[in-house]
Amino acid sequence: DQQVKQNSPSLSVQEGRISILNCDYTNSMFDYFLWYKKYPAEGPTFLISISSIKDKNEDGRFTVFLNKSAKHLSLHIVPSQPGDSAVYFCAASVDSGGGADGLTFGKGTHLIIQP
Amino acid sequence: SAVISQKPSRDICQRGTSLTIQCQVDSQVTMMFWYRQQPGQSLTLIATANQGSEATYESGFVIDKFPISRPNLTFSTLTVSNLSPEDSSIYLCSVEEGLVVRNEQFFGPGTRLTVL
Numbered sequence: 001d002q003q004v005k006q007n008s009p010s011l012s013v014q015e016g017r018i019s020i021l022n023c024d025y026t027n028s029m030f031d032y033f034l035w036y037k038k039y040p041a042e043g044p045t046f047l048i049s050i051s052s053i054k055d056k057n058e059d060g061r062f063t064v065f066l067n068k069s070a071k072h073l074s075l076h077i078v079p080s081q082p083g084d085s086a087v088y089f090c091a092a093s094v095d096s097g098g099g100a101d102g103l104t105f106g107k108g109t110h111l112i113i114q115p
Numbered sequence: 116s117a118v119i120s121q122k123p124s125r126d127i128c129q130r131g132t133s134l135t136i137q138c139q140v141d142s143q144v145t146m147m148f149w150y151r152q153q154p155g156q157s158l159t160l161i162a163t164a165n166q167g168s169e170a171t172y173e174s175g176f177v178i179d180k181f182p183i184s185r186p187n188l189t190f191s192t193l194t195v196s197n198l199s200p201e202d203s204s205i206y207l208c209s210v211e212e213g214l215v216v217r218n219e220q221f222f223g224p225g226t227r228l229t230v231l
Contacts, residue, residue, distance in 0.1 A: 034219055043207055043222035044158070089158065102148050102160035102173070103220060
């Protein structure tokens with residue numbers, strides 16, 4: 001049972017336009033959400049995160065929106081650049097109160113930026 | 116952010132053998148994590164490794180199959196034992212910096228294992 005779902009395996013966007021990557025989750029205990037970017041033959045690289053007490057977090061070209069009632073989050077990249085072409089993973093964790101926790105990942109969305 | 120290296124970067128092994136993967140961090144961290152990414156799948160947490168104590172395994176993963184060592188605050192190993200083709204995956208270690216505030220995890224480059 002996938003607790004974190006990325007329903008779009010791939011997304012193609014023109015350079016300069018906005019890329020919107022979506023993620024849904026089922027576990028209402030998740031309270032921290034992260035987006036990672038992964039190039040082939042490399043480990044995931046952290047992009048941006050959001051706590052469940054917020055509904056938006058922005059960092060440069062990247063903005064993450066969280067809709068708790070819908071159990072949905074999205075990553076907006078604007079403007080999209082060729083270097084943004086990669087696989088993007090949505091991840092979530094539960095604050096168990098014991099410190100660091102492992103992450104639950106979605107299957108990823110392959111973003112392709114077309115010139 | 117922490118710099119994490121893994122050895123080997125890739126390996127091809129025969130079924131029934133074992134592979135030990137090393138994870139080295141350039142700074143001291145309390146918790147290290149081991150993940151597996153099977154072909155076409157998401158990253159799945161195998162276990163959490165705390166220095167000085169036994170690793171904590173997720174459902175579906177057992178110590179006999181995936182023994183983990185954590186001898187100090189900068190190093191950990193994951194062994195994948197009694198290999199079968201189903202173990203062909205990318206194995207990644209990660210660390211979380213900071214104890215008070217939830218922080219992101221930093222990942223190593225991964226080890227690509229192919230079992231014949």
